[in-house]
Amino acid sequence: xxxxxxxxxxxxxxxxxxxxxxxxxxxxxxxxxxxxxxxxxxxxxxxxxxxxxxxxxxxxxxxxxxxxxxxxxxxxxxxxxxxxxxxxxxxxxxxxxxxxxxxxxxxxxxxxxxxxxxxxxxxxxxxxxxxxxxxxxxxxxxxxxxxxxxxxxxxxxxxxxxxxxxxxxxxxx
Amino acid sequence: xxxxxxxxxxxxxxxxxxxxxxxxxxxxxxxxxxxxxxxxxxxxxxxxxxxxxxxxxxxxxxxxxxxxxxxxxxxxxxxxxxxxxxxxxxxxxxxxxxxxxxxxxxxxxxxxxxxxxxxxxxxxxxxxxxxxxxxxxxxxxxxxxxxxxxxxxxxxxxxxxxxxxxxxxxxxxxxxxxxxxxxxxxxxxxxxxxxxxxxxxxxxxxxxxxxxxxxxxxxxxxxxxxxxxxxxxxxxxxxxxxxxxxxxxxxxxxxxxxxxxxxxxxxxxxxxxxxxxxxxxxxxxxxxxxxxxxxxxxxxxxxxxxxxxxxxxxxxxxxxxxxxxxxxxxxxxxxxxxxxxxxxxxxxxxxxxxxxxxxxxxxxxxxxxxxxxxxxxxxxxxxxxxxxxxxxxxxxxxxxxxxxxxxxxxxxxxxxxxxxxxxxxxxxxxxxxxxxxxxxxxxxxxxxxx
Numbered sequence: 361x362x363x364x365x366x367x368x369x370x371x372x373x374x375x376x377x378x379x380x381x382x383x384x385x386x387x388x389x390x391x392x393x394x395x396x397x398x399x400x401x402x403x404x405x406x407x408x409x410x411x412x413x414x415x416x417x418x419x420x421x422x423x424x425x426x427x428x429x430x431x432x433x434x435x436x437x438x439x440x441x442x443x444x445x446x447x448x449x450x451x452x453x454x455x456x457x458x459x460x461x462x463x464x465x466x467x468x469x470x471x472x473x474x475x476x477x478x479x480x481x482x483x484x485x486x487x488x489x490x491x492x493x494x495x496x497x498x499x500x501x502x503x504x505x506x507x508x509x510x511x512x513x514x515x516x517x518x519x520x521x522x523x524x525x526x527x528x529x530x531x532x533x
Numbered sequence: 534x535x536x537x538x539x540x541x542x543x544x545x546x547x548x549x550x551x552x553x554x555x556x557x558x559x560x561x562x563x564x565x566x567x568x569x570x571x572x573x574x575x576x577x578x579x580x581x582x583x584x585x586x587x588x589x590x591x592x593x594x595x596x597x598x599x600x601x602x603x604x605x606x607x608x609x610x611x612x613x614x615x616x617x618x619x620x621x622x623x624x625x626x627x628x629x630x631x632x633x634x635x636x637x638x639x640x641x642x643x644x645x646x647x648x649x650x651x652x653x654x655x656x657x658x659x660x661x662x663x664x665x666x667x668x669x670x671x672x673x674x675x676x677x678x679x680x681x682x683x684x685x686x687x688x689x690x691x692x693x694x695x696x697x698x699x700x701x702x703x704x705x706x707x708x709x710x711x712x713x714x715x716x717x718x719x720x721x722x723x724x725x726x727x728x729x730x731x732x733x734x735x736x737x738x739x740x741x742x743x744x745x746x747x748x749x750x751x752x753x754x755x756x757x758x759x760x761x762x763x764x765x766x767x768x769x770x771x772x773x774x775x776x777x778x779x780x781x782x783x784x785x786x787x788x789x790x791x792x793x794x795x796x797x798x799x800x801x802x803x804x805x806x807x808x809x810x811x812x813x814x815x816x817x818x819x820x821x822x823x824x825x826x827x828x829x830x831x832x833x834x835x836x837x838x839x840x841x842x843x844x845x846x847x848x849x850x851x852x853x854x855x856x857x858x859x860x861x862x863x864x865x866x867x868x869x870x871x872x873x874x875x876x877x878x879x880x881x882x883x884x885x886x887x888x889x890x891x892x893x894x895x896x897x898x899x900x901x902x903x904x905x906x907x908x909x910x911x912x913x914x915x916x917x918x919x920x921x922x923x924x925x926x927x928x929x930x931x932x933x934x935x936x937x938x939x940x941x942x943x944x945x946x947x948x949x950x951x952x953x954x955x956x957x958x959x960x961x962x963x964x965x966x967x968x969x970x971x972x973x974x975x976x977x978x979x980x981x982x983x
Contacts, residue, residue, distance in 0.1 A: 400748045404741055405744070413748075413750075419753045437684065462690070463697075465760065466701065473704050480742065483736055485736065488731070490738060498716070498720075
């Protein structure tokens with residue numbers, strides 16, 4: 361993907377037109393650079409990439425690591441002082457499950473946060489120079505289509521026909 | 534999820550822009566009433582800080598604690614505040630997983646109440662240990678003392694549970710805020726505020742890639758928070774149930790405490806939201822319908838709590854254990870009978886009024902009931918802690934307990950602290966989630982969900 365290919369940013373007031381524009385762009389082989397929305401939209405997600413987000417694998421793995429480390433911490437530190445406390449065995453399984461459980465949740469949540477930041481590209485350092493309109497957090501859906509050589513007119517026509525409320529040429533840095 | 538059915542038909546009457554405008558209007562210049570409340574809270578915090586300083590300088594002897602009753606109002610407040618937090622997680626995580634769309638308008642405020650309540654609760658063990666500079670002994674880390682916490686102790690589980698709860702709730706809360714901070718940012722004129730909000734929103738642009746991973750993570754956070762919230766108050770209950778004190782050593786404590794926590798938390802959310810919606814003129818967003826739903830949950834948890842009270846007495850009698858029986862005779866008739874009857878009337882009797890639809894639909898009535906439940910739940914913790922310790926086993930070790938002025942100061946300070954945090958929050962950040970409100974609304978065109 362060329363970083364500085366010119367493109368057109370179409371702003372839509374509804375998801376119906378947005379979806380239609382995306383479908384047609386896909387059918388005509390026009391590269392979709394970005395789709396913006398004030399709300400999550402399953403249809404669009406499905407159209408662009410139906411694979412589920414990989415965040416869940418990180419959550420599971422980190423949760424597992426948390427569980428094992430919690431129990432290992434409790435057992436390991438008890439064995440350092442091999443002493444019976446409160447009439448319970450030195451490696452008391454049931455009390456240590458509580459430690460394992462809490463660390464499962466803690467590690468799982470931290471893992472999920474890191475995975476989210478990683479895959480969603482946050483913090484987004486290029487925000488200040490990015491192609492963006494403040495309306496995208498208000499009530500406008502946006503689609504940024506790339507215009508390859510001589511495609512500008514057909515891309516503009518596509519956006520017009522699908523009901524874009526506004527069309528803006530963009531050339532990223 | 535833009536497609537999940539909304540049982541809140543009212544939302545269909547708004548446009549995205551109207552939702553934005555009305556919620557962001559809550560962030561305007563504060564009125565005189567707000568500043569007066571803020572000052573009152575600051576005053577209470579100062580009183581609490583003064584009392585705590587006095588306690589640190591003089592020692593734990595300035596409290597009413599004694600040889601028989603070694604846990605008193607400070608631990609009562611700890612359990613009370615942890616409990617307050619539970620409604621927030623119930624509303625934000627459990628109701629999210631259950632797709633109860635009525636949570637949308639209220640979950641942000643409830644979630645904020647969770648974090649501030651847990652942040653308040655966390656202070657009390659530090660206050661209670663007196664020498665708070667040795668509190669770090671509780672954290673497990675390799676250290677020069679070659680010592681580790683005793684992981685068989687419920688007090689150490691408590692440290693892990695409450696600190697995990699605070700961390701996970703804060704992550705859940707701040708992740709939920711990212712799109713909303715972006716919305717606030719985009720309505721600002723260029724300047725330092727916009728710049729700060731751009732950084733705070735992590736440069737969120739609402740691209741499909743961001744939304745995809747965001748929604749995936751959000752449901753996972755909700756899934757992690759759900760068992761966590763149940764574990765937290767269970768672990769808090771085990772602080773008591775793992776001991777052999779009569780009145781504490783019982784297996785119903787975990788579910789009993791969790792239900793009580795949700796009851797008290799819901800009451801606090803109602804107490805906060807009734808004035809909030811009026812002051813900020815968001816009556817059309819947070820509507821009587823939401824309060825009715827919360828009232829039904831409050832009634833349900835109140836019934837569980839009432840049932841638990843009865844079960845405790847039944848088991849005390851059925852066990853044939855004289856120590857257990859003795860405590861349960863002492864509770865309704867002894868030195869702290871007022872605490873016991875306040876608890877029963879406020880938590881198990883007054884909420885029964887909610888069975889009447891007219892009361893359930895009246896915000897004024899619900900507000901008053903919620904105040905009673907707040908009071909009752911504080912006395913429940915007091916009743917459990919003080920009467921059991923004061924009346925355990927040998928009559929020669931029985932004792933009584935009265936809160937000292939220092940403890941009153943610290944308790945009032947904790948209320949000031951909680952409401953100070955909450956008041957600051959509602960002026961700085963949207964108290965209703967803008968992105969989720971829009972999500973719960975019908976998409977802006979017909980045929981959008983083809």
